[in-house]
Amino acid sequence: MIASIVFAWYTFAPISSDARVSRYIIPIVPNVKGRLVDVSVTHLQRVNKGDTLYQIDPVPYPHKVDELMAKIEQQSAEHELNRVNLERARELVAKKAASQYEQDIWEAKYAASTAAIAATEATLENALWQLNETTVRAPANGFPANVWLRPGSYVTTMPVASALAFVFTDSSDILTxxxxxxxxxxxxxxxxxxxxxxxxxxVFSGKVVHIGEATAESQLQASATLNPISGTPLRAHWPVMVKLDDEALAAELPQGAGGRLAVYTDAGAPFHIISKVVLRMSAWTGYLTAP
Structure with a gap:
């Protein structure tokens, strides 16, 4: 009898003891490289989307912008000269005073100068974008972690060399x-x-939002190495994502905060009370300080 009750309890209202607060964390990789002149945030400092995280030395980038703007002025002057010569060639051809070949040459030069200006303007847009990207900003509401950067540090555009992690706080899910x-x-x-x-x-309520029916133990990758078969029974767990009804509390809980979680399935309602009692006992024993 007792075994049947325990079996039904585990089946209809299972409990997990590895619930934890999970958030998205991304590495902050700048779009331009350079040496830092300022770090505007500290470890775990709350920031809003668009706030400055750190400033890369912008000095090399305005020079490129000035160079390209000067180049556009030069190309514009050449473009105007080609336009004048093309109009003159057309007039001479109309009067039979010049050959069609001369007109074709100036039309080609005029088209080439038009394309050259467009190409330089595109390069200028990229240079202006790079100049703007020397200020690295928060991609969302959240906080930076592992802030060991200091003025003088050198950052690159290599994803594997990210020097800062950013924790999103717009959404906080419970993973178990x-x-x-x-x-x-x-x-x-x-x-x-x-x-x-x-x-x-x-005790906080919520709902199951996602079940990750996949595990790393069964992942296959293209390789010349054969996968070993040990014969060991597979006991892998599947992840379950939960969203709390109290989103304000979820946002306040620190990353990795742990606890216990019970799921109440749509069957075996009389057995749900056992998990409810167990959780409330866990809630009160939480006042005890563990070493």
């Missing part, structure tokens, strides 16, 4: 995992309750 047997009845939309060690005495 269940065994492949416990997850059979879980589906998006199922009710969830979560308790966090950091917030003892409280």
């Amino acid at each position: 995992s269940f065994s492949q047997s416990a997850i059979r009845r879980i589906k998006p939309g199922d009710a969830v309750e979560v308790v966090f060690t950091k917030v003892p005495g409280r």
Whole structure:
């Protein structure tokens, strides 16, 4: 009898003890390289989208802009000269005083100078964009982590050499995992309750939003090395993503805050009470300080 109750409990209201707050983290990679002249943020400082994170020395970039603007002026003068000569050649050809070949030459020069100006203007736009990109800004609301940059540090455009991580706070999800047997009845939309060690005495509600039915243990990649088969039973868990109803609380919880989570499936409602009791006991024992 007791075994049947436990089996039904684990089936209809499974509990996971590895729930944690998860957020998107991206490496901040500048679009231009250079030496830093200013770092505007500190570790874990809250910033809004568009706020300055750090400033790359802009000195080399205005020189390129000035050079291209001067080049456009020169090309514009040549373009005007080609236009005048083309009109003159057309008049002479109309009067039978010049050959069609001469007119064709000036038409080609005029078209070439038009294209040259367009190409230089495109290069100028890119130079202006690079100048603007010397100011590296926050891509969203959030905070930078691992801020070890200082004025004088050199940053590059290589993704593998990112010197700063940025944590998004616009969305905060709860990530947990269940065994492949416990997850059979879980589906998006199922009710969830979560308790966090950091917030003892409280139980928070939410819903399942996604089930990641894939694991790294079964991932195949193109390789000349054969995949080993050990014969060891596969006990991989599948990830489950949950969104709390209280989004304000989710935004306040720190990255990685852990707790316990119960999913209430659409069957076996009488057994849900067991998980509810267990979670509330966990919420109150959260007041105890672990070493």
